[in-house]
Amino acid sequence: MAKHGEISMAGHNPPPDEEIGKAAMVFHAQPRRKATGPKAWLIISDSGESRVEEVGRHSIMHRTGLPARDLRVLDPVLSCPSSIFGRERAIVVNLEHIKAIITAKEVLMVNSNSPLVIQFVQELQHRICSSNLAPPQVKGEYTRTGINVPLVAGSKTLPFEFRALEACLESACGCLESETETLEEEAYPALDELTSKISTLNLEHVRQIKSRLVTISGRVQKVRDELEHLLDDDNDMAEMYLTEKLLARSVDRTSSKGEIGNAEADVDDKRYFKSKWYLHHLGGYSSPLNKSDQGEESDDEITGGDSKHSIEELEMLLEAYFAQIDGILQKLSDMNDYVDDTEDCINIMLDDKQNQLLQMGVMLSTTNLIINAGIVVVGLFGMNITISLFSAPEIKFWETTIGTIVGCIVLCILSLGWGKKRNLL
Numbered sequence: 001m002a003k004h005g006e007i008s009m010a011g012h013n014p015p016p017d018e019e020i021g022k023a024a025m026v027f028h029a030q031p032r033r034k035a036t037g038p039k040a041w042l043i044i045s046d047s048g049e050s051r052v053e054e055v056g057r058h059s060i061m062h063r064t065g066l067p068a069r070d071l072r073v074l075d076p077v078l079s080c081p082s083s084i085f086g087r088e089r090a091i092v093v094n095l096e097h098i099k100a101i102i103t104a105k106e107v108l109m110v111n112s113n114s115p116l117v118i119q120f121v122q123e124l125q126h127r128i129c130s131s132n133l134a135p136p137q138v139k140g141e142y143t144r145t146g147i148n149v150p151l152v153a154g155s156k157t158l159p160f161e162f163r164a165l166e167a168c169l170e171s172a173c174g175c176l177e178s179e180t181e182t183l184e185e186e187a188y189p190a191l192d193e194l195t196s197k198i199s200t201l202n203l204e205h206v207r208q209i210k211s212r213l214v215t216i217s218g219r220v221q222k223v224r225d226e227l228e229h230l231l232d233d234d235n236d237m238a239e240m241y242l243t244e245k246l247l248a249r250s251v252d253r254t255s256s257k258g259e260i261g262n263a264e265a266d267v268d269d270k271r272y273f274k275s276k277w278y279l280h281h282l283g284g285y286s287s288p289l290n291k292s293d294q295g296e297e298s299d300d301e302i303t304g305g306d307s308k309h310s311i312e313e314l315e316m317l318l319e320a321y322f323a324q325i326d327g328i329l330q331k332l333s334d335m336n337d338y339v340d341d342t343e344d345c346i347n348i349m350l351d352d353k354q355n356q357l358l359q360m361g362v363m364l365s366t367t368n369l370i371i372n373a374g375i376v377v378v379g380l381f382g383m384n385i386t387i388s389l390f391s392a393p394e395i396k397f398w399e400t401t402i403g404t405i406v407g408c409i410v411l412c413i414l415s416l417g418w419g420k421k422r423n424l425l
Contacts, residue, residue, distance in 0.1 A: 039111075040053070041054075041055045041109065042111045044107040044121065044124055044125060046105050050125060064089055064101050073092060073094045073099075080094055082096070082172075082222040084165075091103075095171075095226075096223075097172075098172055100164070102161050102168075104161055104242040120168075123171060127163055131163055158313065158317075159241070160243060161241075169317075169318075173223075180328050180331055183213060190209055194346065206339070206342070213336060213339065220325060220328050224322070230318055231315065366419070371408060373408060
């Protein structure tokens with residue numbers, strides 16, 4: 001018997017119509033999975049050229065060395081928090097509208113028609129081209145792989161991955177700052193208007209502004225937390241030096257083929273370049289032969305010892321944008337405080353209105369009580385009882401009427417005066 005959802009093909013006999021109908025029902029009842037075929041990726045090379053390629057998920061994984069779980073962060077369908085993390089051959093950036101994979105030679109982004117993405121790509125290309133067209137007056141400096149890297153205008157040229165990362169951070173921070181300024185221009189006048197005139201329309205406007213404020217604050221806080229996490233972890237920052245790791249791998253492959261004819265070729269190339277790194281960053285002399293004699297020391301210990309001296313340029317880059325995002329968060333915090341102060345002011349104004357209504361209610365109740373006293377007098381005279389006052393002259397009627405009215409007025413004035421004196425009204 002065929003399993004559930006399968007069509008029996010035993011003996012190559014055509015299946016009955018009933019089984020075909022059941023299989024079709026099961027097939028249509030199952031939820032269809034999204035196609036996992038090639039997607040359009042926008043690729044920006046280290047020369048500033050951009051192109052669109054149809055690349056599958058597995059090709060991207062092989063190309064960048066990223067696991068499948070890291071690629072899920074870049075899925076535009078999923079709502080993943082802001083994150084930046086480095087891997088062996090790539091840096092994954094998920095900041096606001098930017099979802100990119102940065103390698104030592106190129107930047108890969110899911111192709112999008114969003115104006116923000118198009119603007120970011122143009123800025124990235126401009127930044128790359130401007131860096132490639134740097135002035136020729138340069139001097140050399142050894143990196144931690146021993147490769148001579150030019151210094152432009154007195155400062156070291158950032159590697160490609162850091163220039164791309166800087167463009168990502170600048171675009172994300174600029175987008176958040178622009179939204180914050182727009183919200184500021186709209187929020188403060190609306191709050192002042194609400195303070196001067198409390199109405200349903202103004203209250204609804206302020207409610208929408210506060211909702212946007214909470215949303216933007218959450219997004220800015222996520223970016224700030226991610227930058228703070230990177231600055232606190234030196235190992236994560238060291239993982240982002242893709243160009244130097246690529247150069248180190250290429251040197252290792254070259255040395256393995258026996259193309260290095262130096263007299264010190266017997267020394268492990270990896271420890272040789274790390275000793276050159278020590279020589280440059282620590283300012284001391286360290287012989288490669290002596291380094292090889294210390295074979296008991298693990299690579300992790302060496303890397304951990306000099307990582308503090310190697311991540312300075314990336315740390316300065318991240319600190320600059322951390323300060324910017326912290327300033328944006330401070331603006332949003334000040335705006336939130338202003339909203340809270342406005343709410344407190346409105347509550348005080350509403351409480352004052354409520355107190356005025358209560359005072360008016362007390363005054364009306366007191367007046368009503370005095371009038372009821374006069375009505376009682378009228379009711380007494382309206383009883384069907386014969387008394388001598390009914391047969392008295394007409395002047396007695398007016399005296400009684402006027403006396404009752406004056407008495408009610410006097411009692412009302414005395415009651416209100418006593419309330420004022422006791423600060424009850």
